[in-house]
Amino acid sequence: MARPAQRLAANAPGPFYVDASCIDCGTCWQFDPQHFAPHGEASHVVRQPEGDGELRQALLALQACPVAAIGTTPALRARTPADGFPALITRHPAGDVYYCGWASRRSFGASSWLIVRPGGNVLVDVPRWSAPLARRISALGGLHTLVLTHRDDVADHDRWARAFGCGRWIHAADADAAPGAEHLLEGRDPLVLDADLQLIPTPGHTAGSLVVLLGQCHAVLFSGDHLWWNPAQQVVVASERYCWWNWAEQLRSVERLLDLDVGWLLPGHGHSHAFAPGAWRGALEQTLAWARR
Ligand code: SF4
Known part of the structure; x- marks a missing residue:
């Protein structure tokens, strides 16, 4: 307090x-x-x-x-809304996306995101355990899948997985951070979980970093700590300062995202951003040019 x-x-x-x-x-x-x-x-x-x-x-x-x-x-504190989180961010044809709030010290306050979709709801990274938040997520259909973008942002993953009986995905290279995870992503090829949901390995920030792509056109990219938005400079940031594993690999991982059609960037840390149609590639080229200047 x-x-x-x-x-x-x-x-x-x-x-x-x-x-x-x-x-x-x-x-x-x-x-x-x-x-x-x-x-x-x-x-x-x-x-x-x-x-x-x-x-x-x-x-x-x-x-x-x-x-x-x-x-x-x-x-004033007594007026805190009971239904504040998850807070709706955007409605995409592939699913509604919410910010979960209730950040965890164990993931240094990283953002976690809920995708409500017909094929089963997905939690991307993990908030601290909260019974009120769990009740709200239950009312939205519960959790089918939990995706951990990298080792830093796993927080209370076991508690959430137990509460909802959902399977957890993490890349094998970061799997020691979530030893109970049911599903391991191997190698560097994207994994299509279904038509509108992909896990894309993006090693660099950590060896097992991955991003989650919702939809194909004007898609929503959940980027963990691989990329975020800097509103003051109006740029997508890939940070060498906060790269814990391999900076050259991280830049190669950024390159592999150039051909996506991204409409929203939702990171673990840093600002989110909505892109105008067609703006993603240019923004990422600017990021790469700046990083290699
Ligand atoms: S920066 Fe983080 S720790 Fe500091 S007041 Fe804001 S939410 Fe709390």
């Missing part, structure tokens, strides 16, 4: 604040950039919410924080 005595000086005056326990995971400002922003090695409240809609966003950011570093008054 955030403590007023540890409120960071950078916070805007008012009831919401970030305290000194912030781990700078980015969850709050990725979800609610109107009110939260990075500041040095922590986040802070840049503007206090005004009106019911903004209050809802700030309260959900508070709920999503993996270390309870965001505080507010008990009266």
Whole structure:
């Protein structure tokens, strides 16, 4: 629980604040950039919410924080929506996509995504265990499959898999991070789970990194920590600084995604982005040119 005595000086005056326990995971400002922003090695409240809609966003950011570093008054906290997460991001012909919130410290606040689809719902990476979230997911049809994009973002995977009896996929090269996983992806060839769902190995950030592709036209790409969006520079980022395994391999993995038709990029860390039709390839070429400059 955030403590007023540890409120960071950078916070805007008012009831919401970030305290000194912030781990700078980015969850709050990725979800609610109107009110939260990075500041040095922590986040802070840049503007206090005004009106019911903004209050809802700030309260959900508070709920999503993996270390309870965001505080507010008990009266405002009591107004936290019970149905906030999963939060709808986009409706694609291949499935509805939701952000799960409830980030886990064990995956450094990584985003997890729910795909609600006729062929069975899919959870991409894992939130911290939350009974209210599990009830909401049950109401949306439960979970058929859980995909772990890489070793860092496995969080409470065993708890979620047990609760829903769903099979877990992870690449064999990262399988030691999820020893109970039922399905291992081997090698570098994409695996078509069904017509609208593919797992594509993208080694680099870790040896077993993979991305998930939903749909074929204007598809949704769940990129783990392979790629994310930088809104200030309007670029897709592949980061050498945060590459834990092999940077040259990571760039080759970026190249293998050039021919996709991506409409949404939904990463584990960093910002999401919706691309105009046809914009994906140019954005990725820019990423590769910058990385090899
Ligand atoms: S979600 Fe919490 S830990 Fe993460 S950056 Fe925001 S305040 Fe810090």
